[in-house]
Amino acid sequence: MASSIAHPSAVGTNTQPKRSTVSSTETPTQAAPEASTDDSQLPPQRHAGALGLGPAYGQGAGLGEKLGGLQEEIKGKIMKKPELVEHGRERRTGILKKKEQEQNDEEDPFAKPEN
Template identity: 80%
Template sequence: MSSSDAHPSAVGTNTQPGTSTVPSTDAPTQATSESSTKDSQVPPQRHAGAVGLGPAYKQGADFGDKLGGLQEEIKGKIMRNPELVEHGRERRTGVLKKKEQEQQDEEDPFAKPS
């Protein structure tokens, strides 16, 4: 297989088939500066895999939680019940969901999250 059959990213810079991959001392250092400029133009990877998926996927409050929390807050304010207002605020901001997840992790840390 020649280097023309290989994908460009699979072929090293300034390499010939059958030659040593150890750089010599008399080799020009210009090739390394070219590769570093190419690397500096590539934006840093900030995620692993598909965007939005990972260990923190669906841990915050979703739209239903936000509406339900707002409803509880309003109901608590009308009824003058500060505990209900606080519960609604925690539900709306996602703090309640986080507390429930921590409690579930304490009970069985190897259970799959639903």
């Protein structure tokens, strides 16, 4: 009962497969551009090189930080300490982690010592 004809909804309308103009025995006449070895044009590398893990990886608040921040907020509300509530809110939203990261960025261990 299987038919060799495809259903009309499975076939695109007015489509043709693209054909290559270069045969398999011919080589392209255009040479590939050479990679520049001048490092001054490259931006600084700010990640480990793994795909998907850029400089913004892990900068937000994780699950543990969110739960800890919520716990601090509740504790601050029960004890009526607004500074603890604010600290918990900053921890929960990731503001505290961002502040710590900015503070660590100021202390760059790879910076050249000034003599």
